[in-house]
Amino acid sequence: MALRQMIFLLTAALLAFCPVNCAEANDEPLKKEVEMLKQRILELESKVEAADKEKETLAAENAAESREGAEEVKPRLTEVKEEIQEKLGLEFHGRAVPFYQGSPSVEIEDEHIDSSSGAGISADLELTWKPGMDLFENGRFFMRAHVGEGRGADENLGDRLFANLNTIADDSDDETFRLLEAYYAHEFFGGKALFSIGKTEPLVFIDNNTFANDEITQFVGKPFVNNPVLDSEDEYGPIVAASITPLETLTFTALCASSTFPNASDEEQKSIWDDIFTTPLVAGELAWSPKFGGRQGNYRVYAWDALHEHSVSHGDSETAGWGVGISMDQQITDMVGLFSRLGYSNKDAYEVEWFWSVGANLKGILPCRENDELGIGLAGLKGSGEDPKDGTEFHMEAYYRIVLAEHFAISPDIQYVLNPLGNDDNDGVFAGMLRGEFSF
Template structure:
């Protein structure tokens, strides 16, 4: 303020002194009067300046007295906030701002954690199913171990885990757990076993329900040509190894392949020579260690074809006690077709050799054979299937097997999610078995001709996760016994999936 006043006075004096230079010199009295007047004005300005300085000092003092408590309070609040943020816990004695900051931080961390979890689970698939079957037998043939109704259940949990890619190679792991109780009506003396869904760990008491790791295998999918441009690749090489169900890769069929939803008798689920006949050589729980390599050609996307080769433990090798001697070797070629106006059809032909196959006489020997599995959809609501098996070597109870049938979609009667399945089977007794059956302790009768099997089921969709399937099976000449009465089996299956 003082500087401004002095600056103003100096400019005013300079102006007054310079002005007379272009005029005549004023009188001395006028100059004295002007200087006096200027002196008075200067004195007034200095007085006013002193008053303003006094007011400013007073204002500063008053403001300082008012602001100091507020600044102190803010500093104390900031200290509390900083102290509260030093630990992760939330206290009721902390400032509200601290709690809010922590809440935002926790929310952000949780979102990041969820994002990491979602990213880690990307590509993971899982499925859970529970199958319960109740069966009631009609008249059983002599020698059967089952004469009353049976109830059994089976639970399956399957998880597929993607692994990090190795360049263009896709990797994944698959694990499947299984548990259950009850053996169903599989004690009937016949080649066919009426309940393929029955599962119980053989070494446990019927009172126990034990879960087993049925499958745990790795798969690498390699685009071909190796090192080429993956998006344009139309050929793939798949490699699998671990503990697995060989039927996951061989003898598949779109119409007759799943005992939890389709046909229940073993002769219609897989090739009878491999499954009911036992040439597949898996352990008591239906699994085995092995290796599989497959070449897939999709140059024609509508009609791809595949070559597969597998080596699996058989006999003692299936339970990890003798794998590298006499395994099961199986090779398959498969082709997909478009027929009946572009509807899918598949044909699979395969050859197998089991070095440790169980024979009906109780000993172990090498078996071999070949088979065909075919399925064809002929309309939107009708699909057909057929299988044929031919035994080449080995002492087996039946050496030819033919099964065929159809599934009719519920769209034919305005129940689109329902289905009706009908199938027939023919299992020809082998010449060796016909000669030996009368002397075998488990049989003791004259075997001839062939065992004939028929099954019909209706799958009723209750909702998306729940289905009920009444089932009827007929077995004529069980185990080739012409004198045995017709076996009738009534059942109902409940299937829950997630």
């Protein structure tokens, strides 16, 4: 552009210094010189334009090469994962969840409970192996190792409520790196039937919920992760489970799991590896998963029977612990999902007779934050003991999950418990948490 301006200035200067009152006889040579000069200017302009276009084309090519190079250069970890998966059929994922949770001191059952606050972390490494053999073509081996420490508000309050406040810390009793799950699952008849055997927990197979089932990314309070009464029977141990899907929207699941007799007296409890299927936990679930207006829903009805003798605080019991429950979730719009649970359990075996929870999941409610999620929930646990422990313990919880990157998110969370242990003379309990998520 600078060259073009200089040409125009030079032309203007030449014309300016040309005599304007030349004789008629000298006009013809002057016109020829002007025409020649104009032609020369046009040639120079054409060359300048060609040079500019060449520069633009070269710049575009360089930018395209840079983008292609960026796409080709993947993170080293991603390359390793893809190479291992391709060559060995092995997938691995990891996740670390640091948190800080605190709760002020309260009075419960005339006992002073000190302020319960502290940091903690939960970390998992998951491996899925799909052998490249015909016999295991439709099967997979799954393993999950876990380590964690810190209980947050549950340090002092976890055993003084019908339902605890920090499900993240359930498997973090010590700092030992433990193999929580190791099982094999095989599909039959094009995925219409599934058989699983190995070590895992019953809640892998029943009482699931799309919007209230994951303490890492959703609610952390027990009443919004699973049915708390059923959860009291949930343990990692030997299990056999099978499911069949006769219709696209209908699935039936049954399981039999070893038990330590967690709700029996201390003298009656055993190792989960002893007498594996003597007096086990048995359970079944029927799940209906229709779509209404293109929106997915899931409606589950389940029942369980823990066959060992139970012992509860409101009296000795020699009966098995059994219960029934419902877990429902329904996507209403692209932004709104609703969930609810309802459960009844044998009041002679458990401290809670009735349990219910309702809530909503709201996604992308803030402009330019389409991946963020807000969860709100309300739950009640009706005590089965005598007055004053026969009232309802109410739980309220809200969290906001802020997705900062594909593998990184943080979530502030608040909880409030009214009428702890179903007794309105007890102080209300408040707990706040800040939770992080790192995954690969």
